Amino acid sequence: MTTQFYMSKRLPPYVFKTINDLKAAARARGEDIIDLGMGNPDIPTPKPIVNKLIEAARNPRNHRYSVSRGIPKLREAIANRYARKWGVSLDAEAEVVVTIGAKEGLSHLVLTLLAPGERTLLPEPTYPIHIFSTMMADGRLIRVPMTNQDDLLDKLGASICSERPKLLILSFPHNPTGVCVSREFFQEVIRLARRYDVMVIHDFAYADIVFDGQAAPSILEIEGAREVAVEIFSMSKSYSMPGWRVGFCVGNADIIAALSRVKSYLDYGIFQPIQIAAIIALNECEEHVERIAGEYRKRRNVLVESFGRAGWPVAMPEATMFVWARIPERFRGMGSLEFSKLLLDRAKVAVAPGVGFGESGDGHVRLALVENEKRIRQAARGIKLLLQAAPGKPEVDLAAAVRESKSQ
Numbered sequence: 001m002t003t004q005f006y007m008s009k010r011l012p013p014y015v016f017k018t019i020n021d022l023k024a025a026a027r028a029r030g031e032d033i034i035d036l037g038m039g040n041p042d043i044p045t046p047k048p049i050v051n052k053l054i055e056a057a058r059n060p061r062n063h064r065y066s067v068s069r070g071i072p073k074l075r076e077a078i079a080n081r082y083a084r085k086w087g088v089s090l091d092a093e094a095e096v097v098v099t100i101g102a103k104e105g106l107s108h109l110v111l112t113l114l115a116p117g118e119r120t121l122l123p124e125p126t127y128p129i130h131i132f133s134t135m136m137a138d139g140r141l142i143r144v145p146m147t148n149q150d151d152l153l154d155k156l157g158a159s160i161c162s163e164r165p166k167l168l169i170l171s172f173p174h175n176p177t178g179v180c181v182s183r184e185f186f187q188e189v190i191r192l193a194r195r196y197d198v199m200v201i202h203d204f205a206y207a208d209i210v211f212d213g214q215a216a217p218s219i220l221e222i223e224g225a226r227e228v229a230v231e232i233f234s235m236s237k238s239y240s241m242p243g244w245r246v247g248f249c250v251g252n253a254d255i256i257a258a259l260s261r262v263k264s265y266l267d268y269g270i271f272q273p274i275q276i277a278a279i280i281a282l283n284e285c286e287e288h289v290e291r292i293a294g295e296y297r298k299r300r301n302v303l304v305e306s307f308g309r310a311g312w313p314v315a316m317p318e319a320t321m322f323v324w325a326r327i328p329e330r331f332r333g334m335g336s337l338e339f340s341k342l343l344l345d346r347a348k349v350a351v352a353p354g355v356g357f358g359e360s361g362d363g364h365v366r367l368a369l370v371e372n373e374k375r376i377r378q379a380a381r382g383i384k385l386l387l388q389a390a391p392g393k394p395e396v397d398l399a400a401a402v403r404e405s406k407s408q
C-alpha cells in the first residue's frame with residue numbers, strides 16, 4: 001500500500017510493547033511472571049458501584065445513546081466532590097465535562113487546543129500520552145527535566161518566557177516519579193500562565209493515592225486558576241475502575257466548551273449504567289477510596305523493604321501506585337529497556353522501562369504496585385537471585401545474559 005498513515009506515522013514505536021510481548025511469550029511458555037509493568041489496578045471495584053451498574057443495566061431506558069458530555073447528575077456529583085474534597089466550587093453545567101477515561105480526555109483536549117506547530121511545555125519523564133497527544137496534534141514539544149520543585153519552577157518559568165508555549169501539561173502526584181507539589185508551586189504556575197497567556201492542563205489521576213497523612217492540592221484551589229487551567233481526573237485509580245473508562249475534565253469554561261463540542265462530534269457518551277454507577281462512586285464511596293489508597297501504601301512499604309533487603313534499595317514515593325527505581329549502578333549502562341528484559345528473563349519480573357516516559361527516564365524503571373504483598377515479596381526473591389548471580393564480574397555475565405534475552 002502506498003498510502004501514508006498521517007497520524008500513526010508520527011508516533012514512535014511504543015517502548016512498553018516490547019516488554020509486554022516478551023511477558024506474554026514467557027507466560028505462554030508457562031512461566032510465572034510477576035507483573036509490575038503496566039499501571040493496571042488489580043483491586044476489585046467497590047461492591048456498591050458494581051451493584052448499581054447491574055441494577056441500572058437492567059433498565060432498558062439506559063440502553064440508548066447517552067449524552068457525550070455526561071448526564072447532568074454525574075456532572076453534579078463531580079462538582080459536589082470537588083466542593084467537599086478541595087473546597088472548589090464548580091458550575092456543573094459550564095465547568096465540567098465527562099470523558100471516556102482521562103486518557104481519551106487528555107488526547108482530545110490537546111487535539112482541541114493545539115494548532116499544528118504550536119508548542120506544549122512539559123516536565124519529563126511523564127505519562128506517555130502527555131507526549132504523544134502533542135505529536136498527534138502535530139505540535140512541538142518543549143521538555144524540561146523533572147528535578148526538585150524550585151528548580152522545576154525556574155526551568156518552567158524560563159521556558160515560558162523564552163519559548164512562549166501555548167500549553168503547559170503538568171501532573172502531580174506524578175507518574176512515574178511519585179513526586180507531589182505544594183499549593184505554592186501551583187500558585188507560581190498560575191501566575192506565570194496568566195501573565196504569559198499559557199493554557200494549563202493538570203492531570204490529577206493520582207489525586208487520592210497519597211500517603212502518610214498528606215493531601216494533594218487541586219490546581220483549581222488557586223485563585224485565578226480557572227482563567228487559564230483545567231484539571232483532568234480519572235476514576236480508574238481512586239475508585240479502582242480502570243476498565244470502566246470514566247474520567248472528567250473541569251475548570252476553565254471556554255476550554256470545557258471547546259472539548260465538549262469536539263467530543264459531541266466523536267462520541268455518544270459512556271454507557272449510561274456506567275455513568276449512573278459512577279455517581280454512586282463519587283457520592284457514597286469515600287471510605288473505599290481511603291481503603292484503596294491504604295492498600296497501595298502497604299504494597300509500597302513491602303516493596304521498598306523487600307527490594308532493599310534483596311540488595312536493590314529504592315526510594316519511597318510519597319504518592320501514586322508506582323515506585324520509580326534507579327537502576328542498580330552495575331546495570332545502569334545497559335539502559336532501561338535492556339535492564340527490563342533482563343529482569344523479566346532472570347528474575348521473572350515485568351517492569352516498565354524508564355525510557356518509555358521520555359529519554360531522561362532511561363536510568364530508571366517503574367514498578368507498579370498492582371500485585372499483592374505476597375507476589376511483591378516473590379518478585380524481591382527473584383531479584384535477589386539475579387543480583388547474586390553475577391557477583392564480581394557483572395559486565396561479562398550480564399552482556400551474555402542480555403545477548404541471550406535478545407535472541408529469545
Ligand SMILES: Cc1ncc(COP(=O)(O)O)c(C=O)c1O
Binds near residue numbers: 100203236246
Ligand atoms: C498520569 C495519568 N493520567 C491518566 C491516566 C489514564 O487514566 P484513565 O484510565 O482514566 O484513562 C493514567 C493511567 O495510568 C496516568 O498515569
